[in-house]
Amino acid sequence: MVSKEVILTHGGLLKLEKELEQLKSVKRKEVASRIKIAIDFGDISENSEYEDAKNEQAFIEGRIITLEKMLRNAILIDEGEINTDNVSVGSTVTLKDLEFDEDVDYTIVGTAEANPGENKISNESPVGKAILGKPVGSIVEVSVPAGNIKYQILSIKK
Incomplete structure (x- = not known):
């Protein structure tokens, strides 16, 4: 295995x-x-x-x-090689919830480091999967148990 x-x-x-x-x-x-x-x-x-x-x-x-x-x-993850053009593992991303007009910052991490209380979400989570590889300005729709949420990517930082 x-x-x-x-x-x-x-x-x-x-x-x-x-x-x-x-x-x-x-x-x-x-x-x-x-x-x-x-x-x-x-x-x-x-x-x-x-x-x-x-x-x-x-x-x-x-x-x-x-x-x-x-x-x-x-x-x-080599933090010096984190690309800010597209969302990747190690990126800190500001998302706007388009339904509630609220901004939230998430750091994308591997599953071993995920901690929603610290706004560290897994690259394998629904939101993480939806935004990986996307550039600033992208609008993504995330399917969650409560329904669908639309986010816009406002910024990508290291």
Whole structure:
């Protein structure tokens, strides 16, 4: 099976590396200590502390595997090469919602960095797909669960 490429900005790469280091150096030790303490209580068959710690350990190990795989398959966006003629991954785009006459800024990132709360949307999201490759002035229609939204691309920045 071919692993999927993970598109990252430099900031996104640093964030994933920091999370991986935290999980390996701090969280693993904390959970191992919790498991040891729970075992010291005796019978682990009905020990909820032990079960909770084992579940957290499984989650942490799974996340470590996921992060390592993402970092192995990372494609780093060279922010110096971001083209401002057309929307691309790494672009910050100002869109005008033509129905509500409101402007919104989005930074287009890979799925691993997407965070709608920070206005970072994935290149694979409905809006991301609709605007990728489009120049300033383009009007795009995006199909979302609530219906269709029309946006005009007002600006493209690095």
